[in-house]
Amino acid sequence: MKPETRQQEIIRVAAKLFKEKGYSAVTMRDLATAMDIKAASLYNHINSKQDILESIIISIAEQFTEGMSSVRESNATCIEKLKEIIALHVEVSSTNIYGMAALNHDWMHLEARLNYYKKLRSDYENDFRNILIEGIKAGEISDIKPDVMMFSILTTLRSLYLWIPKKEDVNLQELSSNLNEILIKGVIK
Amino acid sequence: MKPETRQQEIIRVAAKLFKEKGYSAVTMRDLATAMDIKAASLYNHINSKQDILESIIISIAEQFTEGMSSVRESNATCIEKLKEIIALHVEVSSTNIYGMAALNHDWMHLEARLNYYKKLRSDYENDFRNILIEGIKAGEISDIKPDVMMFSILTTLRSLYLWIPKKEDVNLQELSSNLNEILIKGVIK
DNA sequence: GTCTATATTTTGATAGAC
DNA sequence: GTCTATCAAAATATAGAC
Helix, strand or coil: CCCCCHHHHHHHHHHHHHHHHCHHHCCHHHHHHHHCCCHHHHCCCCCCHHHHHHHHHHHHHHHHHHHHHHHHHCCCCHHHHHHHHHHHHHHHHHHCCCHHHHHHHCHHHCCCCHHHHHHHHHHHHHHHHHHHHHHHHCCCECCCCHHHHHHHHHHHHHCHHHHHHHCCCCCHHHHHHHHHHHHHHCCEC | CCCCCHHHHHHHHHHHHHHHHCHHHCCHHHHHHHHCCCHHHHCCCCCCHHHHHHHHHHHHHHHHHHHHHHHHHCCCCHHHHHHHHHHHHHHHHHHCCCHHHHHHHCHHHCCCCHHHHHHHHHHHHHHHHHHHHHHHHCCCECCCCHHHHHHHHHHHHHCHHHHHHHCCCCCHHHHHHHHHHHHHHCCEC
């Protein structure tokens, strides 16, 4: 494991602040204070506040894209694929607790890479939807509107970053398995 | 139906802008432009940007509190109570599409009423959790960690505001019933 | 790699005329 | 109820010394 560069440290601390107050409300002075240096010194390591946001969001979005690509090409049943997607979100969310907030809520402040981000997200959702449609055809999955199903599951998975850090002792494998139960089998006994 | 006051109009337009960019990124000049007046003129109707945020968030939070109070005091089974909560979220979200964004993502920018908001939210979650615990005891609901169940259902419900406006032809009763199926019975056939 | 000093723009908000 | 004019503070970012 290479030691963290000063740039990576700035991006990591920035993500934490973005999660607390949102990108727009965090000033370069806030970030500098959190790093225990002056605002001007930040610019020796990063080009702009905007660049920090890009780094955070695009890096995570590409992790989801890669993960979905594995799921798409696997030979599993649709229910198995759903479980893989749940595991993917638990994995990426738990290793990017702070960055997930920016991904979910600050993507609209992207400038140069806004369209690239939007494409990654819509491709991801299309893959997800196709898995559900496939599952309905195969009789594995309830014949409910696939969009409502996708929305329901995906919003839960996208919000994991809010929840994981609250439970300090959270066991990720157990969380994954609880979510499999709830999202796939529902809560009724 | 009384006609909308100028103040109410400003708050409504502000909520729409807050949903698009977040509270911090919306300037009083943005809001004025959207109202087709000058920024200074806004202050004839509202005291501050902060006051607008308070109006939006507290009003919706209190609607949820009232709704939960009805559910809590009803004599229904726990599964029935869950369905009532789903209906409550569909109702409040669909009548406050724009404001829901501020409720979910800009509450941390509340100042004077931050603690009041936090209390409403934590009371709401406690009531929700108690319904689930009751349901597990009664054997109605799967014996999975109530916190994971609540998180899963509640994040889906809290994100409805993102989803409802995308489907122009959305039938709210049908949406409610689809969510009942998915959240309660799961997606597996 | 960090600092001080500073340029430039934008921000929320007020005063007072109409 | 809206305007013009304006303020004071805060924002991102740069220049140049150490």
